[in-house]
Amino acid sequence: MKMKALVGFLTLVHVSQQFSAVVSVYEGVESVQLPCQSSRLPEDTTVVWERYDSHPSTVYQHQHQVYEHYLQNQHYSGRTSMSTDALETGDLSLTLKEPQLxxxxxxxCQRFRKEEELSPRFTMLLEVKERPTFPPWLYPMLAVCLALAVAALGWYTTITVSSVVVEEGVCFVKLPYNTMAPLPEDVTVEWSPCALEPMRVHEYCNVPQEVVEVGDWAKCVTLPFKTRTRLPADATVKWKRFELSNSWTVHVYQNGQDKSEEQDDSYRGRTKMMKNPLQAGDLSLTLINPSHGDIGAYTCTIERDGDVIWKRSVRLKLKAIGF
Incomplete structure (x- = not known):
């Protein structure tokens, strides 16, 4: 069905020696446009689209700020239109809705001023073709291929455990899953419940999480994130802290500046990044006056157009003074 939808919106336009343009389109598409470009026209110009092999021959008539009844072929009633500023822009193209065979x-396309026709005329050929049909004998093969594709994608992205029964109060329960398929070294495994609201239960990543330890007497601590990868200048950098199901926005860098208004109150005025971090490839975050309340996992994400293009996690641990 997707293939048919793509084919259905195909429109071919080319210029021949006999016609100003030849437009080919499949029957049933939303609309088709017959292109016609002219120089800017005076306000008292009338544009008439006609088709001489029909009666009446008028397909559409356009006048500026003047409403005048004209005899339009009812076959085109409610299906034709032109741009409201056609005379000013010179775009005299005709839009035909739901083209039929x-x-x-x-x-x-003709232009008249004071009952005199302006030259030249523009002649277009419209070819409306039947939609190509999909051979019925290919449907079973397509269904099999689709099922295989869904299965291949499904095992890799989401694994659903059918049923595990456990008594309340036990120390732990194991949700089993074994796969014989080889997995990439950089794969991330995520466990989450089948619920309306998504919630991450456990995540395993083969890349070890960096740990930063600092004494509770320190005036500042740096959460490192350096990369040699060339990063886009219009990307957004977000540092966040996670603890159980809670999260805090620690620092946001966007459009060449820090966005303090997006920070959580507890971090406002306590964080900083170096100048031009994306260009330098140094996205490290400095946290001023760290305390026990800052302990936890920090994640730095680099986003562009809503997509995460880079991610790094750092865990902050504070160590007390030994006596």
Missing amino acids: SDSGVYI
């Missing part, structure tokens, strides 16, 4: 033919 019977719309195939030669269309002529």
Whole structure:
């Protein structure tokens, strides 16, 4: 079905020696446009689209700020339109909604001023074709291929455990899953419940999480994140802290500046990044006056157009003074 939808919106336009343009389109698409470009026209110009092999021949008539009844072919009633500023811009293209096979033919765009026709005329050929049909004998093969594709994608992205029964109060329960398929070294495994609201239960990543330890007497601590990868200048950098199901926005860098208004109150005025971090490849975050309340996992994400293009996690641990 997706293939048919893509084919259905195919429109071909080319210029021939006989016509100003030849437009080919499949029957049933939302609309088709017959292109016609002219120089800017005076306000008292009338533009008439006609088709001489039909009666009456008028397909559409356009006048500026003047409403005048004209005899339009009812076959085109409610299906034709032009731009409201056509005379000013010179774009005299005609839009035809839901083209039908019977719309195939030669269309002529004429311009009149004070009952005199302006030259030249523009002649278009519209070819409305039947939609290509999908051979019925291919449907079973397509269904099999689709099922295989869904299965291949499903095992890799989401694994659902059918049923595990456990008594309340036990120390732990194991949700079993074994796979014989080889997995990439950089794969991330995520466990989450099948619920309306997504919630991450456990995440395993083969890349070890960096740990930063600092004494509770320190005036500042740096959460490192350096990369040699060339990063886009219009990316957004977000540092966040996670603890159980809670999260805090620690620092946001966007459009060349820090966004303090997006920070959590507890971190406002206590964080800083170096100048031009994306260009330098140093996205490290300095946290001023760290305390026990800052302990936890920090994640730095680099986003562009809503997509995460880079991610790094750092765990902060504070160590007390030994006596």
